Amino acid sequence: MQYIRIQSIDDPLFARMHRLMQEVFPPEEVLAFDLWKEPLEDPGIRVFVAVDEGEVVGATEYRYYADLNVAMTDFTIIGREGLGIGRFLARERQKDLNALAAANGKQLYGMFAEIYDPYRVEDHVFGGIKPMDPFVRREVLSHLGYKRIDFPYVHPSWQNDGEAVTGLDLCFLPTDEDQDSLEAELIVTFLTRYYAVLPQKPQAWVEMVERLSGLDRVALRPI
16 A cells, blocks of 8 residues: 655545545535646645555545644545545554654654534535444544543635534644643634634634633543
């Protein structure tokens, strides 16, 4: 299996990846094909596909913020069962992030991720691919060490229509597995920067960020 970076919408692998995204994610979570042009060309955004015998069978997008020394996993897609794709993507992503942090003279502090809460949202079938089932994914991410950041979370729709998307938790994978809280200032800085690309912010998101700005630290809870 190969771990191949995509940096252009003209790459034939990107069209295959985008179709895979449309099959497994709800529409409000998928950025339109043409709108991927700038993100793919951004050196700070890392999009990789898992290719097995010429077929795109998985994908992951993430980014590393050198000044914050944290990463964000935008998504992980497992397109087929029985190939060990999830483990392959997680291992290759971690190796890449560790190298980026080392080049920055640091050890990675941790990694954010938005994780569906299947106990609140039950209608996401993710293309019928069992490894993408929210119950399975949540348990796998728990095993990897992710923890739920303990505050009510919403995020702006990627359709940039000003709608608030619920049913997810913002989580964090600390390098120090004993870490039990996170700096609120870090969360605010990260969210503000991450969603700067979407000008249409829902009021619920604005109020959430304001509440976080008044806190010192936020607890990390098991998921």
